[in-house]
Amino acid sequence: MMNNINFNLQHYLKEKRKLVNQYLKLIFQPYDQTRELIMAMDHSLMAGGKRLRPILSMAAAQACGKDFLLALPACCAMEIIHTYSLIHDDLPAMDDDDLRRGLPTCHKKFSEATAILAGDALLTHAFNVLSNPQPFFEIYPDNDTRLQLISIFSAAAGIQGMVEGQMLDIQSYQPGQNNRLAHLKKIHALKTGKLITASVESGAVSVGADLKTIVKLKCYADQIGLAFQVADDILNIEGDPEIMGKSAGSDEQNDKMTFPAIIGLDESKKYAKMLVENAIDEISNFDETAAPLRAIANYIINRNH
Amino acid sequence: MMNNINFNLQHYLKEKRKLVNQYLKLIFQPYDQTRELIMAMDHSLMAGGKRLRPILSMAAAQACGKDFLLALPACCAMEIIHTYSLIHDDLPAMDDDDLRRGLPTCHKKFSEATAILAGDALLTHAFNVLSNPQPFFEIYPDNDTRLQLISIFSAAAGIQGMVEGQMLDIQSYQPGQNNRLAHLKKIHALKTGKLITASVESGAVSVGADLKTIVKLKCYADQIGLAFQVADDILNIEGDPEIMGKSAGSDEQNDKMTFPAIIGLDESKKYAKMLVENAIDEISNFDETAAPLRAIANYIINRNH
Numbered sequence: 208m209m210n211n212i213n214f215n216l217q218h219y220l221k222e223k224r225k226l227v228n229q230y231l232k233l234i235f236q237p238y239d240q241t242r243e244l245i246m247a248m249d250h251s252l253m254a255g256g257k258r259l260r261p262i263l264s265m266a267a268a269q270a271c272g273k274d275f276l277l278a279l280p281a282c283c284a285m286e287i288i289h290t291y292s293l294i295h296d297d298l299p300a301m302d303d304d305d306l307r308r309g310l311p312t313c314h315k316k317f318s319e320a321t322a323i324l325a326g327d328a329l330l331t332h333a334f335n336v337l338s339n340p341q342p343f344f345e346i347y348p349d350n351d352t353r354l355q356l357i358s359i360f361s362a363a364a365g366i367q368g369m370v371e372g373q374m375l376d377i378q379s380y381q382p383g384q385n386n387r388l389a390h391l392k393k394i395h396a397l398k399t400g401k402l403i404t405a406s407v408e409s410g411a412v413s414v415g416a417d418l419k420t421i422v423k424l425k426c427y428a429d430q431i432g433l434a435f436q437v438a439d440d441i442l443n444i445e446g447d448p449e450i451m452g453k454s455a456g457s458d459e460q461n462d463k464m465t466f467p468a469i470i471g472l473d474e475s476k477k478y479a480k481m482l483v484e485n486a487i488d489e490i491s492n493f494d495e496t497a498a499p500l501r502a503i504a505n506y507i508i509n510r511n512h
Numbered sequence: 513m514m515n516n517i518n519f520n521l522q523h524y525l526k527e528k529r530k531l532v533n534q535y536l537k538l539i540f541q542p543y544d545q546t547r548e549l550i551m552a553m554d555h556s557l558m559a560g561g562k563r564l565r566p567i568l569s570m571a572a573a574q575a576c577g578k579d580f581l582l583a584l585p586a587c588c589a590m591e592i593i594h595t596y597s598l599i600h601d602d603l604p605a606m607d608d609d610d611l612r613r614g615l616p617t618c619h620k621k622f623s624e625a626t627a628i629l630a631g632d633a634l635l636t637h638a639f640n641v642l643s644n645p646q647p648f649f650e651i652y653p654d655n656d657t658r659l660q661l662i663s664i665f666s667a668a669a670g671i672q673g674m675v676e677g678q679m680l681d682i683q684s685y686q687p688g689q690n691n692r693l694a695h696l697k698k699i700h701a702l703k704t705g706k707l708i709t710a711s712v713e714s715g716a717v718s719v720g721a722d723l724k725t726i727v728k729l730k731c732y733a734d735q736i737g738l739a740f741q742v743a744d745d746i747l748n749i750e751g752d753p754e755i756m757g758k759s760a761g762s763d764e765q766n767d768k769m770t771f772p773a774i775i776g777l778d779e780s781k782k783y784a785k786m787l788v789e790n791a792i793d794e795i796s797n798f799d800e801t802a803a804p805l806r807a808i809a810n811y812i813i814n815r816n817h
Contacts, residue, residue: 242676244676300625318605320682323605323628324679327632327635330632330635339663339667350655351655357662358640360639361640361644362644365633365637366636370636373629374548378548
């Protein structure tokens with residue numbers, strides 16, 4: 208692992224989070240803020256997310272030695288898609304969650320119909336952000352690049368990606384060809400992994416990185432995406448409910464298939480550590496511009512929420 | 513109105529419907545047809561729709577004197593978006609419909625969660641079709657044109673379009689600045705009008721029509737979009753339940769705001785006729801290549817389902 212002793216991750220995360228929030232606000236500013244649809248979208252979009260996906264996208268752009276501001280349209284589109292997926296996942300027909308980050312979920316605060324439509328509108332608007340240049344972005348990827356970003360995002364979020372992952376997650380486990388561990392990995396690779404990989408990839412694509420660099424970054428992303436999920440399962444057992452905004456141990460109560468439940472808590476910790484080491488290894492030939500990516504990889508398994 | 517005595521609309525509609533169905537099948541053929549998500553998407557997509565939107569798109573391309581095959585990607589994307597909107601509109605939290613075109617709605621046939629996800633996947637995939645060239649389309653609009661199509665569709669289907677129209681439709685009417693008729697027109701202009709206009713526009717844009725032509729076609733589309741809705745309200749009173757696949761008089765039973773309820777049945781018929789005449793008037797300087805558009809305008813108020 209390369210030395211990044213001078214890199215202050217907390218400062219980096221805070222600064223980038225602020226930037227993303229600022230641009231997300233600009234995107235929805237032109238719309239009448241008293242409309243219920245806009246209020247519902249805003250409620251979920253501004254609920255205090257970590258903005259991990261857009262930050263990964265900016266860090267990837269930076270690791271390619273380019274201006275990360277060029278990745279901002281992709282960053283915002285990605286966070287908008289992520290927010291839509293949370294709203295729909297929380298619905299009564301899905302995970303039926305009342306709280307998200309300590310706040311009422313969209314359908315609890317508004318109504319089920321409004322939450323469905325707010326999710327639909329967010330998903331649709333993500334593609335509008337990418338297809339339609341917004342005047343407040345100082346720099347903007349060219350048409351061909353933006354079309355490529357739409358292709359990446361629509362593939363990662365769709366039938367062979369996030370939506371199928373959620374589908375598998377709500378279906379009960381069918382003992383078959385796959386053992387439970389392989390099945391769990393597949394769910395996560397689709398449900399969260401594809402979008403995390405698309406975040407990293409979109410940052411590199413936004414700044415016109417070459418194919419070899421993109422492939423390396425995608426390998427990095429595949430590993431941290433899975434590590435993120437393993438760490439989530441561990442946090443659900445060991446985390447502080449106050450900090451997480453939800454109760455600890457809920458997975459166990461819901462008899463949910465998790466890494467600790469299948470391979471044990473200690474093995475899960477080792478596995479998450481190994482994934483992060485592999486991820487950092489994938490980008491070993493990048494110079495110090497990749498310091499944020501390396502630090503984020505470590506942060507993913509050492510965070511407290 | 514121009515003479516189109518030699519134009520056989522029924523033959524035209526049948527032929528074009530067949531073409532759209534064929535390409536929609538090709539789009540989803542690569543995916544495992546035994547997956548529940550794919551089955552749910554297919555159930556709604558292949559439920560025997562009129563394919564009015566894609567046919568309008570092709571007819572608009574033709575009216576520009578160009579090869580309508582170039583409009584096929586836009587046609588398919590449009591029908592996929594339309595299908596997603598029907599699935600979500602039918603959900604228990606929305607209109608709570610059990611039947612659609614005589615078949616069980618998606619959430620009745622599968623489950624509510626599956627229907628939400630099938631809608632999400634369809635919406636996402638529409639943008640994948642436009643961003644990612646599919647090998648089976650013989651001709652394909654260039655990158656700039658496809659980006660423009662994504663911009664048109666994401667605007668028409670989103671926060672200032674279809675989703676907002678559905679939002680207004682499920683909210684109860686608030687007596688305020690708008691009278692009931694103006695409010696009803698606004699709902700329809702957003703909920704169905706925007707997507708019908710986008711269909712016509714996308715056909716013209718796909719073949720590279722000039723701005724003046726596009727503006728005329730959009731004016732045509734605005735009128736027939738509203739006429740379509742007025743005709744729907746009339747059919748709900750006078751239509752044959754067998755042919756429509758739903759019971760007549762349901763609007764009245766549900767105390768729904770409709771044109772006949774506000775301005776009366778006779779006035780509604782006159783209004784629909786006037787809208788169609790206006791629509792045909794907008795394209796009066798087009799030659800006989802616009803015969804399909806003229807015939808479709810008349811068909812919209814003379815159909816029986």
